[in-house]
Amino acid sequence: MPQSDALSQARALFTGPDGTVRSLSAADGGPWRGPTVVAPAGSCRPGAPVGLAHRASTGRLDAGYAGADGSIQVMSSVRGRGWHAPAAVAPTGTCAPGAAVTLAHQRTRDQLDALCTGTDGAVLTLWAAGGEPWRGPAPLTPAGTCAPGTPVGLGRSGPAERLEAVFAGADGSVQALWADVDHPWHGPAVLAPPGTCAPGTGVTLASQVDAGRLTALFTGADGSVQVMWADSGGPWTGPEVVAPAGNCAPGSPVSLAHGKSAERLAAVVAGVDGSVLALSAAGEAGWRGPVTAAPPGTCAPATAIGLGHRAAAQRLDAVFAGADGAVHAMWTLRDGSWREPEEIAPPGAAARGAAVALTHRGPVPGT
Numbered sequence: 001m002p003q004s005d006a007l008s009q010a011r012a013l014f015t016g017p018d019g020t021v022r023s024l025s026a027a028d029g030g031p032w033r034g035p036t037v038v039a040p041a042g043s044c045r046p047g048a049p050v051g052l053a054h055r056a057s058t059g060r061l062d063a064g065y066a067g068a069d070g071s072i073q074v075m076s077s078v079r080g081r082g083w084h085a086p087a088a089v090a091p092t093g094t095c096a097p098g099a100a101v102t103l104a105h106q107r108t109r110d111q112l113d114a115l116c117t118g119t120d121g122a123v124l125t126l127w128a129a130g131g132e133p134w135r136g137p138a139p140l141t142p143a144g145t146c147a148p149g150t151p152v153g154l155g156r157s158g159p160a161e162r163l164e165a166v167f168a169g170a171d172g173s174v175q176a177l178w179a180d181v182d183h184p185w186h187g188p189a190v191l192a193p194p195g196t197c198a199p200g201t202g203v204t205l206a207s208q209v210d211a212g213r214l215t216a217l218f219t220g221a222d223g224s225v226q227v228m229w230a231d232s233g234g235p236w237t238g239p240e241v242v243a244p245a246g247n248c249a250p251g252s253p254v255s256l257a258h259g260k261s262a263e264r265l266a267a268v269v270a271g272v273d274g275s276v277l278a279l280s281a282a283g284e285a286g287w288r289g290p291v292t293a294a295p296p297g298t299c300a301p302a303t304a305i306g307l308g309h310r311a312a313a314q315r316l317d318a319v320f321a322g323a324d325g326a327v328h329a330m331w332t333l334r335d336g337s338w339r340e341p342e343e344i345a346p347p348g349a350a351a352r353g354a355a356v357a358l359t360h361r362g363p364v365p366g367t
Helices: none
Strands: 008-015 021-027 032-039 051-055 060-066 072-078 087-090 102-106 111-117 123-129 135-139 153-157 162-168 174-179 186-192 204-208 213-219 225-231 236-243 254-258 264-270 276-282 287-294 306-310 315-321 327-331 342-345 357-360
Touching: 008 032, 008 060, 008 306, 008 315, 021 342, 032 072, 032 342, 051 111, 051 357, 060 102, 060 111, 072 111, 087 123, 087 135, 102 153, 102 162, 111 162, 153 213, 162 213, 186 236, 204 254, 204 264, 213 236, 213 254, 213 264, 236 276, 236 287, 254 306, 264 306, 264 315, 306 357, 315 357
Parallel strands: 051 102, 153 204
Antiparallel strands: 008 021, 008 357, 021 032, 051 060, 060 072, 072 087, 102 111, 111 123, 123 135, 153 162, 162 174, 174 186, 204 213, 213 225, 225 236, 254 264, 264 276, 276 287, 306 315, 315 327, 327 342
16 A cells, blocks of 8 residues: 655564564654555564665665565555555565565665575575666575575675675574675675574674664673674674673564664664663774663563664664554663653554664664
8 A cells, every 4th residue: 555755764664463464664854754554454474574675865664574475575665656556575484475576676786685584594685777677586495594584684894895795593503694785695604603593683783884884782691791893804802791681582573773873883682571771882892782662561471672763863773562552662862871661652563573674764874
């Protein structure tokens, strides 16, 4: 169902309890509107994550997700023209229903890349350049590399506009693949040993182009939050613990975003008690936190929280599904503290604990 988003600066996508894909939007400083159904009932498994990518030069949003039949579906929205109907770009059985699909644009060419893990545990890639049809899926790793459905983090690093993909191996290691523009993918290479995290854990990446740094966050097998980083396309450092063991359920997804400047990063994660925990890092000062941004029982443990920086309002937004399927939003205040969550979609709007993807139109620091 198309809808106008000419004034929208923030967009959140999630899946409903009936397998719809739903959208919420908010203009600069304004209230959230929706949810609006953008893909019909039965499109995907309830709670399935939706990947989002924003191409600032064209104002285009692309979304990708695993269909209920294991196909890969994509749809797009160009500012002011609403969402186009989803189209299958990989056939039935490509991945497990509910698998994560990660999207990333290459800045130096008009190409959109999509990565996911197949039903056999291989990491798969698809890509579309310009107005050409999608190509793939093509395996980048052997079968059994990771647990089926494992999310793959995507980010840019180094002066050559290298794409890096980081993911949890089937043995709990952290592994990476990389590709320079117009070159094939290399790897996988092991960055952290077996047992570092639970199989199926998502690794989240943030690129700080001005600083030449790519940062990765994930939850360890002991429920800690851990960080790794690579400078200027060089080797990875870490992992280092930034939140102690027991803070989160193993495998909990960590959301990562730029703060008010290219040097600042912010992260949120659901605590083991259903709280929302926040961490931050600035320059060489290292990571601070975690602090409790929302109290216990706010969401289900391991809920995926959407996080993004709204430049016009100079604040961070976090959007997530509550244990009752309501969708909540919270944001940072001038002193850096978090405003208490407010309901922006009623109970039952989302599947319980559904992942929420969040993006903002406009400039993003450091990219």
